[in-house]
Amino acid sequence: MQPLMNDTKWDELRLAMYGLGPLSPKWRALDAENGHLSDWDGEWFYHFRNGGYKFIEWLEIATESPEQRHAVLAGLAKAHVPGYSTEMGFRILGYAGLGVTINHLGVGA
Template sequence: MQSVMNNTKWRELQMAMYGIKDFCPRWRTRCLENGYLASWDGEWFYHFSEQGYDWIEWVEIKTENAEEDSIVLSELKRIHVPGHRTEHGFKVYGYVKEGQPVNYL
């Protein structure tokens, strides 16, 4: 797997989502090391960085309505992270398979 994020970018994502105080989108991560899929969480300031960023394969961000979706997308574009839209929000990648093309939001 190839890393496409660093601690600075993870912190930018964390602070951007934390800054959306009126919505506070929910998120969950997948661990690169063991495949563990975390439960959905809405606390960005402490919980998101609790275990560090080194093993985050990806983070899913769930949006609940069109307004929240628009605000989250705007923030993701502003900080320019690797990922894509999903059925219920967005997925931001920390790692991708070697040679796999990746789009940026």
């Protein structure tokens, strides 16, 4: 697996989601080192950065309305992060296998 994100990009994403105020979404993350899937959390300012970003394999973001989904996508596009849309929101990739094609959210949209 190769890293796709660094601390600066994770912080850009964190601040973009925190900056959405009442439209800020919930998130959960998969730990690449131990396979732990976190519980859903809505706190971006402190909780998201607890423990650092080094082992985030992917981050899942849940949206609950079309308005929230649009706002989140705009923030993800501004942060220019690798990932894709899901039925319930978005998945941001911290790592990917070699040779995997990576898309950035909001590009071409």
